[in-house]
Amino acid sequence: MDFNLSREHEMLRDMVKEFANSELAPRALELDNKGEFFWEQVKRSGQLGLIGVINSKDYGGTAMGHLARMILIEEISRVYPPLGFLHQTGNLLMYAIETFGNDRQKEKYLPALCKGEKVSAFALTEASGGSDPANMQTEAALEPDGYVVNGRKSWITGVDPADVVGFVAKTGDKFGAFVVEKGTPGFEVTRREETIGLRSLPVNEFALTNCRLPKENLMGEEGRGLVCALTTIATIGRTGAAGVALGIARGCYEIALKFAKERLLYGKPIATLQAIQFMLTDMNVEIEAAKWLCYSTAWQLDQGKTSRDLAVDIARCKLYAVDVANRCAYKAVDIMGAYGLSPEYRVIGLLRDALELGVAAGSQEVMKVTIGATITR
């Protein structure tokens, strides 16, 4: 058993850490306050080869794998979670196309997405929620020249800046997964939701109104739409959310630890107080546990196991890492007192971002349902 990262993974971590510290950290607060999409940082991620790590070299990716993706999302999210989260949501369609899509879709979309020249979004959830996708209302009717789609998707991250969006619709009594490009008649972004965290990453509703799509926009076979969506969300969405959570937890811990060593009370750093040490210790232990849940799951994906094989592992790492991120963020705010509430000191922003993760890629309760149903089988 070897728990060491490969030299390539270590180099990747060093590179992303330097990118995050030198290019993201100085801008993080400003970007958060503006609430505008961060194209410059996305393009830079693409230049560094960070976006296409799960895509094959044939289509502009680097095929470095899921553990590499987990590490880079963690390192980015330690400093600027919205960009880390875009590596979660943006990779959804890239994985779906690579795994389920046809050659035309791969050639047309993947190279520009890997470079960060374009971004994508992926939509399953509707107004009634995302936990019961079989009851979706969006329908795609097959006609001789293609599909006519009607419906509405809600709470979808990053549709506004996206050049291409993947979505799932009912095709009669089955489901199909499709791609729709920005500017297609009948496709309209209808709303931007007000969100408490990840504020520079828009969460949107979009409508499909008599939206005509050629048959070649179907990803995989008709009838495999839900399989495509659920496989993608488990493999990419849940692991990605776990990576963002791990990064937020580490960011909070590092800021709080530095603060505790520097902040004097009664002439001594507060880090010497046992009450503070206990909080920092809890954070330290939980982050280490979350890290290994996340890394082992990503590593197993790299060994060829599927999201079906790893349903419990994936649910476990998402459930635990997100809980740890929230607990660490609260503790960091506690340790830092009034400073913890100041956006300038970052931890309150990280707490807001952590709150968003509970519902991302399946709620915490859905994770428990997955684990609970399996262990009591």
Added chain:
Amino acid sequence: MGLEILVCIKQVPHPDHFSEIQVDVGRGRVIGAGIPVIMNPLDRHALEEALRNKERFSGRITVIRMGRPRLQKAVEEALAMGADRAVLLYDTAFAGPDTLATAFTLFHAIQRLGKFDLIYCGNETVDSGTAQVGPQLAELLDIPQVSSVQEVSFVDEKSLEVRRAWEHGHMKVRLKLPTLLSVTRDINTPRLPTVQGIMGVPQKEVIIWNAEAIQAPLENVGLNGSSIYATGVHEFRAGRRREIMQGSTGEKVRRAVARLKELGAI
């Protein structure tokens, strides 16, 4: 043909971890075990300039480093940034060198490598900061050299104009290739390696040479070749203290100045 460029790099302790370095006064040793290491920051600027030259004129970049083969972080980083190959110089005979012995070791390795057009060095290292190896190496190779280089412009493929920093200004120097340039941090912003660069590292050539391979006379290298060696180490601890002066602004200034004088700070 393109340019044959050599870049001398050193692996140094990470400056963020300098406070963790221990000093064993009794044994006269500095203990850096367990401290994360990086490529010397100015050597990254040197490599970046070499990469820009290669992008313009094509060619090959070889990085050269002295050190243990199993600790290759700086070399791997250089290869990931875009260097084409690395030469690693390792022999127990190379241990404990001063700057002159280091320059001799590099000189012999460069002679074995053969023809070159340009050698880049960082102006100094963050751990020893002598700024001597580049000039000494140029002297041994009998080629022109400029240190404290802030800017490099190619007049043509065979000659350069470089801007050299001075304390209160700069001077411009024209010189012909081959030459050696020691660069400052003003010269450029080093690139980060890309994922593609990182993935390409295992395919790149790393040559490991010992003293015999570079035909280095043992009296010229390592401790034997050094004219300077440490006779002992001393430890100084720096700390911060805060005192608040009371009174009017004028009184506070007078008191602060008097106190600083009392402490020997001014």
